[in-house]
Amino acid sequence: MRSLIDSRMKYVVLPMAALAIATLVLPLVALVIRTPFGSFFDHLGQERTRDALRVTAITSSVTTLCAIAFGVPLAAVLAAKKGPLTTALRAIVTVPMVLPPVAGGIALVSLLGRRGVLGSALDEQFGLTLLGTPAGVVIAQLFVSLPFLVVAVEAGFHSINVRQLDAAATLGASPSQRWRLVGLPMLRPALIAGATLTWARAVGELGATITFAGSLPGQSRTVPTEVLLLIETDPGAAAVLSVVLLVASAGVLVGLRGRWLGRIATP
């Protein structure tokens, strides 16, 4: 550390670093200061709040499971193949990470809305519409959060020592045994990190969800949507729910301690 920040530099670096910390931390401190903890559980006990918490818990969990089911195979493909096609694919996968979520929601409406490219067929053939449904929420969350899983797990695949897999094969392990006994244990830290980030991103999702799946209490109204509506009618309750989101994301970071901060690449 001494060589990285020498004595002359520290008068510039340390104040700037402190400013960065203040930017990130002070708003959260203010949020906690302004939260009416006296009525914390009254707010949480309200039916509409419980509905929003339930919708968010269920949809974000389903989203995470779907992300693992589709995302791990995609990460394996990206890690295994080389060439311009893979590079292009990798860029496309990360687009939703930088796209404004509202734009993602508009894209989903264009595809799966009732008059959408595919959505009109779904409506005509099966009478299936996604506005106001938990399924719509899952699709919106998946669109914005799947890239987090793919990126993390691809890094995990790259860190797998192929020689160890070869050694297992030499020792007579079948392909499924090789992955179960050797590959997956090596992949596990990246998988956990990716799944947790995916889940956290899904829990906080607002723009794509409200644009695509709307806001039906008990069905598609998630905690962030509820916060958006409460800011205006009941700021205290909005602060309480924001603290719940804050605690959930802080829990994620504590759970990821070490895993995300550098250990993925060096298991």
Place this chain on the structure above:
Amino acid sequence: MRAFWLSAACVASALGAGACSDDSERKVTVVAASSLQGTLDDIAADWTSESGIEVEISYAGSQTLAAQLRDGFPADVAIIASVRIIGELSSTRALDGEPVDFALNEIVLAFASGVQPVAIEELIGSDLIITLADPAVPLGEYTAAAFLHVGIDPGIVGPASLEPSAAAVVTRLRTGDADVAVIYATDASGFANSPLDGALATYSAAAIGGATDHGIEFLDHLGSPASRSTLVAAGFLVP
């Protein structure tokens, strides 16, 4: 670039203690309900060409505006689609004079293209996909009042979504994700629609106490014959 430095100086002086009187003498800041966008821009442009005073308008949902004003947003004029909210405002901000109700907007039942219009009573139990504004926003309050007026409990209407803004409800109709929605009359051009009784949105404007008289002058302009005809042309009613 000059405007940038002026406003930067403003921020600096506001951070100190002084107000930025030089800038505010030639400018009036208005916060207004989103449903006035376009029409109010025209009205403000007329006033600027008459008086030489710039008008800066910031649009948002009325509830959001109320929250911003409660938190001390430095506006000279507030225009809100709810008499109740503007009434509550007077308890947190000093107002110059009384609020003025200067425009009305009907509430209509509107249908997406290709949907056969029905009466409000026929919505219950129909297969139509309904989208409404959430009761947390003024349009949602008016919507609930319109349903109650015909004896329908808003709780049994069964919408597919309760949107957080009037604009979001209109978007559902435009994309065809909803068959039918309750919206403001001024948003309904292009949709088959029928007016609903029992609710009439009222736009109320108030000048917020401050250093200049431009807020009050702008309110006078809102009530002028020219402004009234602009409002009527856009589909508003005037009292």
